[in-house]
Amino acid sequence: MDFENKIIELSDWLIEQSETYSEALIKLQKLIKDIVNEINLRAIEQKTKFEGEKMNPIQKLLKMMDWQDANRPLKVEEKAELMKLSDSEFEERLHQMAVDFKNDGVIRA
Numbered sequence: 001m002d003f004e005n006k007i008i009e010l011s012d013w014l015i016e017q018s019e020t021y022s023e024a025l026i027k028l029q030k031l032i033k034d035i036v037n038e039i040n041l042r043a044i045e046q047k048t049k050f051e052g053e054k055m056n057p058i059q060k061l062l063k064m065m066d067w068q069d070a071n072r073p074l075k076v077e078e079k080a081e082l083m084k085l086s087d088s089e090f091e092e093r094l095h096q097m098a099v100d101f102k103n104d105g106v107i108r109a
Contacts, residue, residue: 037070041095055087067094071101 011024014031018024055063060083068074074082078097082090 033070
């Protein structure tokens with residue numbers, strides 16, 4: 001795959017879809033967050049990325065921060081509940097929360 005040409009095509013497309021270069025950069029930042037989120041979601045669904053790895057509390061906090069960047073701020077209570085979960089339950093819960101939020105902007109308990 002020729003990434004250089006893809007980058008040029010994507011840049012041209014973002015500029016065409018925007019009124020200013022600043023707007024194009026903002027759209028690019030959102031796109032990058034969406035791509036990161038999608039890759040993480042696919043890894044969770046396939047249960048291969050985190051298989052056999054044990055997350056420490058700092059890693060969980062970092063994942064929650066990334067999730068918040070891509071979705072919405074987490075409440076203190078949600079963070080506390082997430083920290084209590086096993087690694088796989090933690091990943092599954094974050095994924096479900098992201099799906100719920102993307103579908104209708106509502107996080108279900």
